Amino acid sequence: MPFTTLRKVRFQHCDPAGIVFYPRYFELLNSVVEDWFAEVVGHDFSELHVASRTGVPTASLATDFHAPSRLGETLRFELTVRSVGRTSLALRMTARCGDQPRLTCDSTLVLIDLDSGRPLPWPDAMRRHFVIDCPEGLSDE
Template sequence: MPFVTQRKVRFQHCDPAGIVFYPRYYEMLNSVVEDYFAESVGHDFNRLHVDTRTGVPTAHIETDFHAPSRLGETLTFELTLRDVGRTSLTLRTVAHCGGEPRLTCDSTLVFVDLESGRPLPWPEAMRAHFAKDCQQG
């Protein structure tokens, strides 16, 4: 079952033509990942970054843009886990508005130690949560 959340297209996201400037989609996608970790996994980014000095940077991202999104629209983002590795997590995030696809993004996150920048194995509780989400996806 995908993690679903919404984002309103604001002026800050748009170019002079009033459509989402593509780098802003990546900010929205990151905020969706942040919400997934906080609301579904139970490890918000403050806990990860500040308390445990770990993070989940993007190691790979591939995006198809299907149609423009415009100022004032509300986009629905659906994040689905595709695979969980020893230190990585592969996601597919689809955004749509009123049933019309706007983008599809496949990305890979890596769990790292923020001090060294080196990959770490997922903590067992997180790995179990991801495995459950992968089976439901």
């Protein structure tokens, strides 16, 4: 079941023509990931970064922009887990306005130790939430 959240297109997201400036989409996507970690995975970014000294930087990102989004519109973002590796997590995020697709983004996150920068295996407490979203998508990485 995908994680779904709404985001209103604000002035801060737009270029002078009133459409979302593409780098702002990446900020919106990151906010969706951050909310998913807090609300579904049960580990907010404060806990990850400050308390645990771990992080989930993006290792790869591929995005297709289907149509422009405009100031004042509300976008529905959906996040699904595509696959889970030992240290990585492949996600697909989509944004729609009503029935119209606006973007599709495939990204890979890696759990790292913030002090060493080295990858870490996903803790079972997190991994169990990934499996719920993607029972057939496990990999051995």
